[in-house]
Amino acid sequence: MLARGPARPAARLCYKPKLSPPSPRRADGIDIEARPPSPAVPDSSSPNTSGPLVVMESNEPVAEAAPSAMPLLHGVPGAPSPQFALLNYFFPGFSVFISAANAYIGTDVNLYIHSLIALCGAVVVWSYARSFVWNLVDEHLMSSVRIRTDDEIYNMVMLWLSKQKFSQTSRHFLANTNLNSRSRFMYRYNDSSDEDDDEDDNDEDEDGGGETVGETVGDANGHQKSALHYTPAFGSHYFWYRGYPLMFERHQNRQEVNLQSLSEREELSISCFGRSPWILKQLLVDARQMHLKKDKRKTLIYRGNLTETYWQRCMSRLNRPFATVILNEQAKRELLDDAADYLNPSTRRWYANRGIPYRRGYLLHGPPGTGKSSLSLALAGYFRMKIYIVSLSSASATEENITTLFNELPTRCIVLLEDIDSAGLTHTREDAAAPKAASTPPPPPPPALAGGGTAGPTPPAGGRLSLSGLLNILDGIASQEGRILVMTTNHIEKLDKALIRPGRVDMIIPFGLADAGMTAAIFRAIYAPYENEHALLHRPRRGKRSRAKDVCGHADEADQNDGVAERLRTRERVDGLAKRFAANIPELEFSPAEVQGLLLRHKREPERAIDAAALWVTQMRKERKAKEEELEDTSKRPKEQPMPSDAEGAKVEDGGAAKASPTAKESAAPEPKGTADSVEREKAAETPYETDEDTPPSSVDSPVVDSKADGIGSAKVLVSPSEAVSGTAADAATTD
């Protein structure tokens, strides 16, 4: 449709020539007009402007709506307006946006360019101003604390955070199965067994009605998987703490560019308003207490890493109740009283006033498997002390290393030196290396020491710890005060008098083989039901399936309804059975550990344990006899055979001399494997199965070697396959 008329001559005069022929896209890429060129539009260059004006009506609005979009208004035809070009330069795609707005909304955004530029400027200025003001506020009106991953406080704060509501509800969060720092500086404090804590945490939550923190998941077999903990993601998070608004920030520390993973490079900070940081300190105290509470029911065990000379936290065990260590009641009471008196805060001053070094030492001695380590652990748990174990028979146990370790000990702790007789301290290295060492008793201590003097034998070559070195570490002038030293040995007679003189050892506690009373007590400890477990006894024999269920800890309804009365009845019955069992075991012939081994094979069937006792005794005796004969053969052999090679000698030199001493129990001679007792004796003889590869193969029926049941020391302990599934029953029964 064409129109002729004088309605808008100016518009036509001005625009038509420039729009003809209209181009869908200009040289600068800006869409101006999407309409097809109109053949009726006269050429602007044509001088014939007086001719009839034929204009497409549809072009009119374009001519009117476009002026601001038309850059030629500003001069050079086809050139974009400066603002337009600038915006397009800084915001690629801006022109597309403008065109789209033009085409679809009919709005000319160019009209608002100035406003837009002003807005952008305002935003930039605001962001700068805001950060400037915020920095000022932060610096002068706020307090903050930074927490790095290489300090234990990180673990504490993370635990605390994971229990806060804002962590639970945060939309951006990190899920962790292990909250502890991965920093290599911190790794030493980490404890793989802490995963077990989840169960305890949940218990506490149930008790205290606290927030749900971890979600421990059990599989069909009742095995617990690690709990999930949620902590706020990287960035800033705001929360309320004791009525104060606080800000938690989690940063990635980009300056530390190394091969560590992301979580190792993070840093936490918590800020509060006000110039006083007391609320932050309060928060840290809370976090610390929560962390300590987590370990409240645990005994923390540290092991001396002699290569890198630091104490490595190797595990935490539920406190072992003192009552579960079967020992002469009077001896136990005396030990407890003595330790309690020593640890009393006023005692330290008492010692200091009299110039007496504030130290206490106990020596526990007796045959293997009689409860020495168990008592040490129970003592640590009773007084809530950490236990530090160091192996003096290690090749890296030099005087310097041990001194460094002892200097790092906290003031209140238990230091455990296990099997001190086997540390090779009573003789020089040269003596120990002598080929006869494997078959002859060690030489008597040098005369200088026999009288209790502190001068030791010649320091061994290679920097190994000497007796005098150890004595200096234990109570030399530079040695630390405040700790309790516990030494255990199977051969008190081998120890130098200097080592066990009063002042170094203040109480000697003997442990013995099981008498009737002990045997009955062990029986009761295993079969008596505890409040937190369903009765194991007197279940009607059921199908395989239901028995398997019990093993996995699923209590059936009847078990759940077991009341106090039933427990009492069961205990009475167990008492009677215990007496019967004790009557079947000869007194002072077997160690408590050996008796416990037998019972653990029938841990849900006390009657069967009683029935099996007689046969077990016969087998044990047979095995012992066979072992003694082998031992005799072995002891005769050196006379007929050539001397051992250098390599064998070196083994003995590495602390093996005492282990190879020719007593029936401790002989290193090969023995038939496969029974609990033979493996127990392997433990006693400290057969050096250091790695899994070295572990002898075990059949289904034979016990397997696992980490030590009492969790102390690196020595291996023996558990039956069923124990391997459900844990050490005796120990489980004794947990609080």
Ligand SMILES: Nc1ncnc2c1ncn2[C@@H]1O[C@H](COP(=O)(O)OP(=O)(O)OP(=O)(O)O)[C@@H](O)[C@H]1O
């Ligand atoms: N007197 C005891 N009371 C309770 N349990 C005992 C006793 N003796 C041994 N046991 C049990 O036997 C196992 C081994 O005990 P423990 O390690 O304490 O013996 P030990 O005397 O330290 O042995 P070793 O001299 O070989 O180190 C543990 O599971 C422990 O529960």
